[in-house]
Amino acid sequence: MAASDDVNPSREILKVGDISYKRSVSEAIMSRFAATNNFIGTYQTDIKEFKLNGSYSVATGITFFDGVASFFYNSEIVGVNFYNGQSGTSGTTSFDLRYIDGAGVDQGSIMSTQAQINSTSSNNAIGFENYVTTTSVTPTGVILPVLTKTQFLEGESVYLVLTSSMVSAVNCGLTIFYRPIN
Numbered sequence: 001m002a003a004s005d006d007v008n009p010s011r012e013i014l015k016v017g018d019i020s021y022k023r024s025v026s027e028a029i030m031s032r033f034a035a036t037n038n039f040i041g042t043y044q045t046d047i048k049e050f051k052l053n054g055s056y057s058v059a060t061g062i063t064f065f066d067g068v069a070s071f072f073y074n075s076e077i078v079g080v081n082f083y084n085g086q087s088g089t090s091g092t093t094s095f096d097l098r099y100i101d102g103a104g105v106d107q108g109s110i111m112s113t114q115a116q117i118n119s120t121s122s123n124n125a126i127g128f129e130n131y132v133t134t135t136s137v138t139p140t141g142v143i144l145p146v147l148t149k150t151q152f153l154e155g156e157s158v159y160l161v162l163t164s165s166m167v168s169a170v171n172c173g174l175t176i177f178y179r180p181i182n
Helices: 027-043
Strands: 047-053 068-070 073-087 092-100 104-109 110-115 114-116 125-130 136-139 159-166 171-182
Touching: 047 159, 073 114, 092 171, 114 125, 159 171
Parallel strands: none
Antiparallel strands: 047 171, 068 159, 073 125, 073 171, 092 104, 092 114, 092 159, 125 136
16 A cells, blocks of 8 residues: 555444553554544535425426525535436426525536436436445436536535426425535
């Protein structure tokens, strides 16, 4: 292993014997501290859920329909999850995420491809993408979003816009997973 290699992230539980009085500080305990620190730095996230409950087609095009996610620290989006409870009879439900800079100016979409679920999907369809582990879930009728911007400065915000909706579809939403960065 090179000195520049990352310590593999791992959730480590320390015991009293690991840190007891007059116990020497060893490479093993420092490796466990580093693994725990990297686990937290890699996997701890916050979320913002945008929920459109009931027959949601009335929300199409409305700004701030279910609030905004304002970044309290410099942050990065590390995952997206979206779903539809009851598939519609026709059409496509499309979600867009737009961002507002620290001056309050809408800077447009952060997606080159919007998150989509169409009427060929089953009820309870879920799309999921974890950008850290590169895990994705794309059942029939689901198109994952392609994000063109994932890093945001403290004070910037994102909000959801429902750009289109399936006819007679019920209960949908989109969740972003994000974490602070330097």
